Amino acid sequence: MSVKKRIIPCLDIKDGRTVKGINFVGLRDAGDPVTLARQYADQGADELCFLDITATIEKRDTLIPLVREIAAVLNIPFTVGGGINDVMLAKEIIKAGADKVAINSAAVKRPDLINELAAQLGSQCVVVAVDTKAIKLPDSDKSIDKVFVAGGRVETSLETIAWCAECEQRGAGEILLTSMDHDGTKNGFALQLTDLISRRLGIPIIASGGGGTAAHFETLFKDTHASAGLAASIFHFGELPVPELKKQLITAGVSVRR
Amino acid sequence: MIAIVKYNAGNIGSVKNALNRLGVDNQVTDDVEQLRAASKVIFPGVGEAGTAMEYLKDRGLDDVLKNLTQPFLGICLGMQLMCHHSEEGDTPCLGIFDTHVQRFPATPGMKVPHMGWNLIQSTPPTGSLQQPSALLAGLPHSSDVYYVHSYYAEVCKNTVAACEYIVPFSSMLQKDNYYATQFHPEKSAGVGEQILKNFINLP
Secondary structure, three states, rough: OOOOOOEEEEEEEOEEEEEEEEOOOOEEEEEEEEHHHHHHHHHHHOEEEEOOOOOOOOHHHHHHHHHHHHHOOOOOEEEOOOOOOOOHHHHHHHHHHOOOEEEEEEHOOOOOHEEEEEEEHHHHHHEEEEEEEEEEOOOOOOOOEEEEEEEOOOEEEHHHHHHHHHHHOOOOOOOEEEEOOOOOOOOOOOOOHHHHHHHHHHOOOOOOOOOOHHHHHHHHHHOOOOOEEEHHHHHOEEEEEEHHHHHHHOOOOEEOOO | OOOEEOOOOOOOHHHHHHHOOOOOOOEOOOOOHHHOOEEEEEEOOOOOOOHHHHHHHHHOOHHHHHHHOOOOOEOOHHHOOOOOOOOOOOOOOOOOOEEEEEEEOOOOOOOEEEEEEEEEEEOOOOOOOOOHHHOOOOOEEEEEEEEEOOOEEEEOOEEEEEEEEEEEEEEEEEEOOOOOOOOOOOOOHHHHHHHHHHHHOOO
């Protein structure tokens, strides 16, 4: 018996509403996060991910009550991320009812944050979100995968594979790997990179960016060792309802929760 | 009123939320009289066995919990604390169930903690109780539930549902008025809700 492959709808939250960007820009409103959350749980989503992209300093004033509200209605696990940069806020989010926190830019800025969160909350509560983009090398047709931060706006000096390995070694419980090249395209996941990382690391990899059809999820689970596939707009706008996706995956022989 | 045992473990709020969703009157408490008077008691928990047992002993709750007569449900760490002994911190536990808790052996390609959706199967391996658990009423022979744990209880005569991850382990234990799940019914969607309802409806 093995653990089932997970389908994770992701809800980007801005000022308490759900939004989804196309290639990280041009946001459109997709509805009330609490209503959407309950809907996804009822449809058979295995887990949910909420990323708060509100750009205010007082974000905890809106985020914590929202987490509490979501926890009250949701009967499946959920992760909360977006701008979490200290252990205090992470603890408050877990206390409000989230099962895991996701950290991104703050981990790159101060990698010890991963160790501190793992020590205080347990690795199973700590997801490191990694935004990656292939950068073409000059005078060559080769490219290198680099980590981006600040919502994908800022390139770092970190190489994606090495950074993911470091996150694991520091105590991350999972990696949420978002390919910026694929995000919003609905042309399929970044299979090669996901496969490399999911084979190399001992912790689960959640693949994100590019999932547009059931066939894309099937390929993800058959051609890589990813533990979960995450997507947003295809679920929010009813293009690929979770029950339909799962039905097709079961037919294709992928082990998912019925 | 269902009492939820208040102690130094996480995840107590999730269980309260789940009972609220089912419309059941509940209270988080460590008051001995309230625990004794409750119609049912739930003992949840996410955390470390050693510090949790120490906390219970310091407040005399260990003796109270193992001598209750109403239906009692341990969840995750709660279930592990109901066993004889845990390898985590070499901790003597409540000894309600005749089994001990150990860490999943390190195995290449197998991730620990065992985290995610995996099976509960109501037909346990040989040597266990043979009657189906009242908590599984209305559910198919096997269902998926949500697990997060690095330690497991060995299959024993109190096992009423099992799962296998690296090794076979007890997914549900049961003895007299004591029930327990290794998985999190409060995070296991409809299947978990059915199990909680079955517990709430026990006579």
